[in-house]
Amino acid sequence: MIVEYFRPETLVEALDLLSRKGIKTVPLGGGTALNQPSAEQVAAVDLQALGLNQVELHGQTLAVGAMTTLQAILEHPDTPEVLAKVIRYEASYNLRQAATIAGTLMSASGRSPFATLLLAWDALLEMHQAGKEPESVGLGDVLPVRVEALHNRLITKVILGQNVRVGYEYVARTPADLPLVCVSVARWPSGRTRLALGGYGAAPVLAMDGPQADGLEQAARDAYSQAGDEWASADYRREAAATLALRCFQALK
Numbered sequence: 608m609i610v611e612y613f614r615p616e617t618l619v620e621a622l623d624l625l626s627r628k629g630i631k632t633v634p635l636g637g638g639t640a641l642n643q644p645s646a647e648q649v650a651a652v653d654l655q656a657l658g659l660n661q662v663e664l665h666g667q668t669l670a671v672g673a674m675t676t677l678q679a680i681l682e683h684p685d686t687p688e689v690l691a692k693v694i695r696y697e698a699s700y701n702l703r704q705a706a707t708i709a710g711t712l713m714s715a716s717g718r719s720p721f722a723t724l725l726l727a728w729d730a731l732l733e734m735h736q737a738g739k740e741p742e743s744v745g746l747g748d749v750l751p752v753r754v755e756a757l758h759n760r761l762i763t764k765v766i767l768g769q770n771v772r773v774g775y776e777y778v779a780r781t782p783a784d785l786p787l788v789c790v791s792v793a794r795w796p797s798g799r800t801r802l803a804l805g806g807y808g809a810a811p812v813l814a815m816d817g818p819q820a821d822g823l824e825q826a827a828r829d830a831y832s833q834a835g836d837e838w839a840s841a842d843y844r845r846e847a848a849a850t851l852a853l854r855c856f857q858a859l860k
C-alpha cells in the first residue's frame with residue numbers, strides 16, 4: 608500500500624528520496640503493479656515530472672525513456688515491428704496506456720513476452736543512484752535479482768541495439784493469453800546468437816549466448832528440463848521450447 612507520495616521535479620531530488628532511510632521508498636512508473644493491494648507499506652516517488660518519456664534513435668541504438676508507456680512505444684515510428692507485436696501480447700490496450708517500460712520489466716513474471724524479447728535482445732538499463740556515476744547494466748544481470756539490484760536505484764533508460772535481428776514465437780491456450788512457452792532469438796551480424804525462454808517461473812531465462820547458433824535446440828531443452836507447473840508439464844515445455852527456438856531461428860534467416 609502506498610502511504611506516502613512524492614512528485615520530484617529533478618533526477619537528483621528523486622534519487623535523494625530513493626536513498627532515504629526509514630520507510631521503503633520506491634519509484635512509481637504507471638502504478639498498475641504498485642497500486643495493487645499489498646500489506647507492505649511503501650513511499651512512492653512518481654517519476655512523471657522528470658521527462659523520462661522520450662524514444663530516440665541514435666545511429667544503431669534505440670533509447671527508450673523509463674517512463675515511456677507501452678502504447679507510446681508501440682505507436683512510435685522508430686519502433687521495430689517485432690517490438691510492437693510483442694507489446695500487443697504483453698498487455699491489453701487499457702493497461703498499455705499506463706504501464707511504463709521500466710515498470711513492466713521490473714514487475715514482469717516469467718510469463719512476460721516483453722521481458723523475454725528484451726532479454727534475448729540484450730537490452731541495457733541505464734541506472735542511477737544518488738552520489739554515483741550512472742551505469743549501464745544488462746537486463747539479464749538485473750532480472751533474477753531485481754529487488755537487490757534496484758535498491759536505492761532508478762532506471763532512466765532502456766537501450767536497444769538496432770544492428771540485430773530479433774524474433775519471437777510462442778504457444779498459449781488462446782492467441783491473446785499469456786504464453787505457456789515463449790522464445791526469443793536475437794542474432795547479430797557477427798553470428799552471435801542469444802536465446803531467451805519465457806512462460807514459466809519468476810522471470811524469463813537466458814538459455815544461450817554464443818558466437819554461433821550451434822546447440823540452440825539443446826540449450827532450450829536444457830533450460831526448461833524442469834519447468835513444470837500447474838499450466839504445463841516440464842516434458843511439454845522442454846520439447847515446445849526446442850521446437851519454437853528452431854522455428855524462431857529459421858524465421859530470422
Ligand SMILES: Cc1cc2nc3c(=O)[nH]c(=O)nc-3n(C[C@H](O)[C@H](O)[C@H](O)COP(=O)(O)OP(=O)(O)OC[C@H]3O[C@@H](n4cnc5c(N)ncnc54)[C@H](O)[C@@H]3O)c2cc1C
Nearest residue numbers: 633634636637638639640641706707709710711713714762
Ligand atoms: C488489470 C491488470 C492486469 C494485469 N495483468 C498482468 C499480467 O497479466 N501479467 C503481468 O505480468 N502483469 C500484469 N499486471 C501488472 C502490471 O500491469 C505490469 O507489470 C505493468 O507493466 C507495470 O508497469 P507500471 O509502469 O505500471 O509499473 P509500476 O506499478 O509503477 O511499478 C512496478 C515496479 O517497477 C518499479 N519501477 C517502476 N519504474 C521504475 C524505474 N524507472 N526504475 C526502477 N524501478 C521502477 C516499481 O518500483 C515497482 O516495483 C496487471 C495489472 C493490472 C492493473
